Amino acid sequence: MKRLLPQIKKLRVKICEIARRMYTNGFISSTDGNISAKITEDLFLCTPSNKCKGEIKPEEILLVNKMGEKVVGDGVVSSEFFTHLSAYEERSDVSAVIHAHPPFSVVVSLVEISLTEPVLPELIMTLGKVPTTDYATPGTSEGAKVIKPWVKNHNAIILKSHGVLTLGKDLEQAYIFLERVEHSAKIIFLAHLIKKPRRLNITQIKKLGKLGL
Numbered sequence: 530m531k532r533l534l535p536q537i538k539k540l541r542v543k544i545c546e547i548a549r550r551m552y553t554n555g556f557i558s559s560t561d562g563n564i565s566a567k568i569t570e571d572l573f574l575c576t577p578s579n580k581c582k583g584e585i586k587p588e589e590i591l592l593v594n595k596m597g598e599k600v601v602g603d604g605v606v607s608s609e610f611f612t613h614l615s616a617y618e619e620r621s622d623v624s625a626v627i628h629a630h631p632p633f634s635v636v637v638s639l640v641e642i643s644l645t646e647p648v649l650p651e652l653i654m655t656l657g658k659v660p661t662t663d664y665a666t667p668g669t670s671e672g673a674k675v676i677k678p679w680v681k682n683h684n685a686i687i688l689k690s691h692g693v694l695t696l697g698k699d700l701e702q703a704y705i706f707l708e709r710v711e712h713s714a715k716i717i718f719l720a721h722l723i724k725k726p727r728r729l730n731i732t733q734i735k736k737l738g739k740l741g742l
């Protein structure tokens with residue numbers, strides 16, 4: 530454990546920085562959202578529940594094992610951490626998972642506008658299709674189940690009527706994906722208010738370098 534302390538310290542600071550950016554940008558409110566980072570196969574950092582993530586301090590970030598049990602820290606492990614664990618189990622390349630409730634991403638899910646339609650080139654190039662899961666009761670083990678079909682091949686997933694889950698090789702990447710999903714959801718939603726957005730054609734999609742859409 531001792532040799533991991535410098536890494537843990539650094540990650541705790543970064544988690545707080547990301548949490549503040551999420552809160553400031555309105556991707557979460559109140560005590561919403563959770564952030565985790567993988568340290569080893571059996572050790573993770575995770576934000577505690579019932580804390581405003583905009584004001585969270587490094588020492589409040591919990592150390593948790595792969596059973597979802599707290600190893601070090603005073604708070605309560607986020608009830609959504611099992612959804613994060615499910616993502617880590619499926620993806621050995623992932624070292625950070627973020628969950629938030631960004632308004633436009635939730636809105637498109639509520640009114641069933643799909644983010645899998647090829648309408649925005651920037652979204653296709655970076656995240657490809659952003660799928661929406663089946664509905665799961667927030668804070669329960671259902672979350673871990675509904676993401677299973679999608680986490681293998683997607684770094685950003687809309688949780689139906691609930692929020693967004695992003696996976697990254699590090700915390701910064703997971704946050705950038707979250708920001709991109711929300712910005713794209715906003716644009717696509719606003720477009721839908723006027724008319725159905727134009728889909729890119731196959732040639733245009735192929736030029737973006739993402740096939741199989």
Ligand SMILES: [Zn+2]
Pocket residue numbers: 562609628629630667691692
């Ligand atoms: Zn949530």
